[in-house]
Amino acid sequence: MTMRAETAGKLPASTHSERISAFEEHYRSARNLKRLWTTLYGALFLAALVGSILVSDFSITGLLIGLPKAWNYIAGTLPSLSLSNFWADLADWYWGINYWLRLLVETILMGFVGTALGGIVALFLCFPASRNLIDNTAIYFVSRRLLEFFRTVPELVFALIFVFALGLGPFAGVLAIAVHTAGSLGKLFAEVNENIDPRPIEGVRAAGGSWAMIMRLAVVPQALPNYASYGLLRFEINVRGASALGIVGAGGIGQDLYVAIRQFEYTDISAIMLLLIATTAIIDITCETIRHRLIGQDLTTGH
Amino acid sequence: MTLTITHGEIARLRRSNPEIFRRPLAERLREWGLWLGFAALLAFGLWWIDASPLRIWNGLSKLGFLVVLMIPPTDGGAFLGYCYAMLETLAMAFLGTLIAAVLAVPLGFLGAKNLVPNRLFHFGLRRVFDTFRGIDGLVWALIFVSAVGLGPFAGVLAIAVGDLMVFSKLFAEAIENVDRKPIEGVRAAGGSGIQTMRLGVFPQVFPVMMSHVLYFFESNVRSATILGIVGAGGIGLALSDRIRINNWDEAAFIIVMILVTVAVIDNLSRRIRMRIINADTGRK
Numbered sequence: 001m002t003m004r005a006e007t008a009g010k011l012p013a014s015t016h017s018e019r020i021s022a023f024e025e026h027y028r029s030a031r032n033l034k035r036l037w038t039t040l041y042g043a044l045f046l047a048a049l050v051g052s053i054l055v056s057d058f059s060i061t062g063l064l065i066g067l068p069k070a071w072n073y074i075a076g077t078l079p080s081l082s083l084s085n086f087w088a089d090l091a092d093w094y095w096g097i098n099y100w101l102r103l104l105v106e107t108i109l110m111g112f113v114g115t116a117l118g119g120i121v122a123l124f125l126c127f128p129a130s131r132n133l134i135d136n137t138a139i140y141f142v143s144r145r146l147l148e149f150f151r152t153v154p155e156l157v158f159a160l161i162f163v164f165a166l167g168l169g170p171f172a173g174v175l176a177i178a179v180h181t182a183g184s185l186g187k188l189f190a191e192v193n194e195n196i197d198p199r200p201i202e203g204v205r206a207a208g209g210s211w212a213m214i215m216r217l218a219v220v221p222q223a224l225p226n227y228a229s230y231g232l233l234r235f236e237i238n239v240r241g242a243s244a245l246g247i248v249g250a251g252g253i254g255q256d257l258y259v260a261i262r263q264f265e266y267t268d269i270s271a272i273m274l275l276l277i278a279t280t281a282i283i284d285i286t287c288e289t290i291r292h293r294l295i296g297q298d299l300t301t302g303h
Numbered sequence: 304m305t306l307t308i309t310h311g312e313i314a315r316l317r318r319s320n321p322e323i324f325r326r327p328l329a330e331r332l333r334e335w336g337l338w339l340g341f342a343a344l345l346a347f348g349l350w351w352i353d354a355s356p357l358r359i360w361n362g363l364s365k366l367g368f369l370v371v372l373m374i375p376p377t378d379g380g381a382f383l384g385y386c387y388a389m390l391e392t393l394a395m396a397f398l399g400t401l402i403a404a405v406l407a408v409p410l411g412f413l414g415a416k417n418l419v420p421n422r423l424f425h426f427g428l429r430r431v432f433d434t435f436r437g438i439d440g441l442v443w444a445l446i447f448v449s450a451v452g453l454g455p456f457a458g459v460l461a462i463a464v465g466d467l468m469v470f471s472k473l474f475a476e477a478i479e480n481v482d483r484k485p486i487e488g489v490r491a492a493g494g495s496g497i498q499t500m501r502l503g504v505f506p507q508v509f510p511v512m513m514s515h516v517l518y519f520f521e522s523n524v525r526s527a528t529i530l531g532i533v534g535a536g537g538i539g540l541a542l543s544d545r546i547r548i549n550n551w552d553e554a555a556f557i558i559v560m561i562l563v564t565v566a567v568i569d570n571l572s573r574r575i576r577m578r579i580i581n582a583d584t585g586r587k
Contacts, residue, residue, distance in 0.1 A: 048397055049397075049398075049401070051390075051394065052393070052394030052395075052397045052398045053394075053398065054394075055387075055390050055391050055394040055455070056391060056394040056395050056398055056455040056456060056458070056459055056536070057454055057455055057456050058398055058455075058456060058459055062451075062456055065451075066450070066451040066456065066460070069450050069451055070446075070447060070450040070451055070460065072450075073446065073449060073450035074446075074450075106351065106352075109347070109348040109351050109352070110348075110352065112344060112345075112348055113345060113348035113349060113352065113354075116341070116345050116348075149562075152525075152561075152562050152565055152566070153558060153561070153562065154525060154526070154528055154529045154561070156441070156529040156532060156539075157529065157542065157558060157561075160532075160542075160543065160546050161366070161369065161546070162362070162366075164365075164369070164546065165362045165365040165366045165369060166358065166361075166362040166365070169352070169353065170351070170352040170353075171352045171353055171354055171358065173352075174348075174352050174354070175362075240436075240437065240438075240439050241439060243439055243442065244439035244440075244441040244442055247441060247442075247445065247532070247533060248532065248543075251352070254442070257442065257445075258445065261445050261446060261449055262449075264449075269446075273438065273442075276437055276438065276442075277434055277435075277437040277438065278437075279437075280436070280437035281433060281434065281437055284433070284436075284437075
């Protein structure tokens with residue numbers, strides 16, 4: 001900044017070559033500064049890289065030994081399917097299909113109920129957490145921090161605590177998902193609220209509406225499609241998350257996957273994983289379609 | 304002059320365009336049906352997981368008991384040990400993200416529609432990218448712990464494999480959104496293929512990729528904190544141990560440590576991201 005000011009000051013009196021040399025000097029110093037930053041970032045990156053390699057026992061030999069092992073493991077989980085005896089082999093591979101499907105339904109339900117409960121909590125917390133809807137700084141601050149706490153504590157930690165407090169089973173998992181969802185959806189909802197058109201708010205206020213009425217009649221109708229879209233996105237994430245919660249005993253198909261992996265029931269692992277992949281893919285595609293329709297509707301009927 | 308409207312006029316308007324005063328029955332029915340279905344599914348789900356007010360009440364009193372046990376959080380004299388475990392967590396997240404990002408660059412180029420114009424190949428590769436997203440990082444960690452043994456190495460691999468496909472997809476999208484003009488400019492000035500990549504594509508793609516990578520690093524720090532629960536190293540191992548032996552005050556200490564670390568990393572990474580994006584827009 002000062003550099004530019006100096007050269008600019010000199011400009012009227014200076015000759016052509018002086019101006020060029022001033023420009024070149026400016027260019028050189030800017031380039032040097034940029035190089036300095038690049039070197040600094042590079043050094044920082046190298047330090048972090050070396051540090052992490054040291055701390056995490058990562059080594060090329062480890063990788064060379066580990067990767068084939070991992071590959072063998074994955075290859076070992078694949079079943080032996082023969083063409084001549086295909087259906088019998090398939091039935092053998094998916095011997096537990098009824099049981100697994102039931103667990104899969106449970107996993108999806110856990111994701112759904114967790115998202116719904118968390119979404120309801122988020123819906124109540126997002127209005128006081130929107131800066132344009134609340135004047136009281138203390139309430140705003142408290143609700144923002146509460147949402148932050150909900151989403152920063154890992155879901156699995158909540159699950160561990162709830163399993164201890166409520167016993168094994170999907171109920172603990174659902175609560176863990178709900179708490180985490182309330183935190184992340186609450187933040188997203190609040191961001192939606194902060195971007196709405198303020199005119200309907202003025203309108204309801206001018207007509208004598210209370211705070212709750214403003215939220216219901218001016219804010220929610222504008223923000224609902226976005227809420228739904230974020231909720232669906234969270235549902236996709238939560239079904240995936242619910243499949244892992246079983247590992248700590250919080251219900252769902254993760255429990256059976258955990259047992260299969262621990263007891264080296266190789267073909268069961270691949271069978272369950274394929275089921276999971278198929279389920280999440282179907283849910284992803286369905287939710288994406290609905291989401292596009294919601295947002296599309298919002299655009300066509302828009303304000 | 305005041306604008307007035309008589310009841311007769313309202314009645315006339317109501318007759319001439321009823322849909323303004325009342326939405327069509329079919330639409331209202333559909334909306335009610337949707338809400339009803341939602342409520343029914345929720346009720347069914349609650350019944351399935353055996354949720355009852357009594358259980359919640361009992362659970363709450365137990366949770367209150369736990370909170371009392373958690374206060375005050377203490378480090379149990381193992382603060383340095385926790386710090387090292389936290390470093391391990393950060394290292395796992397860093398290395399895992401880095402490996403995934405480096406491997407995803409060639410995959411991203413392969414998956415970009417404008418570079419590999421084969422429709423079928425593009426579609427197939429994208430589906431592969433999508434498929435692997437269906438598996439949670441913790442499940443990958445379980446598998447790699449079984450395959451390469453306990454320790455942070457398994458965690459690094461789990462994070463790398465879990466992120467690889469998502470990165471590939473994001474990178475492919477970044478490459479597809481590249482502006483053609485600088486590429487043509489470099490080519491017109493006589494640049495070779497490599498020079499076109501370096502001077503035409505790279506400066507456009509790099510900031511986008513970096514901001515994705517940093518964002519994923521943040522999220523991986525969060526997920527790396529829990530990978531230890533299945534034995535993949537890091538602070539999660541210490542945490543699940545403390546919970547298993549009911550040392551709740553120490554567990555609370557570790558949770559607070561996680562919260563602080565995540566907040567610090569988020570802040571740092573957000574600053575770097577802003578810098579990269581600003582530098583990028585500044586150049587333009």
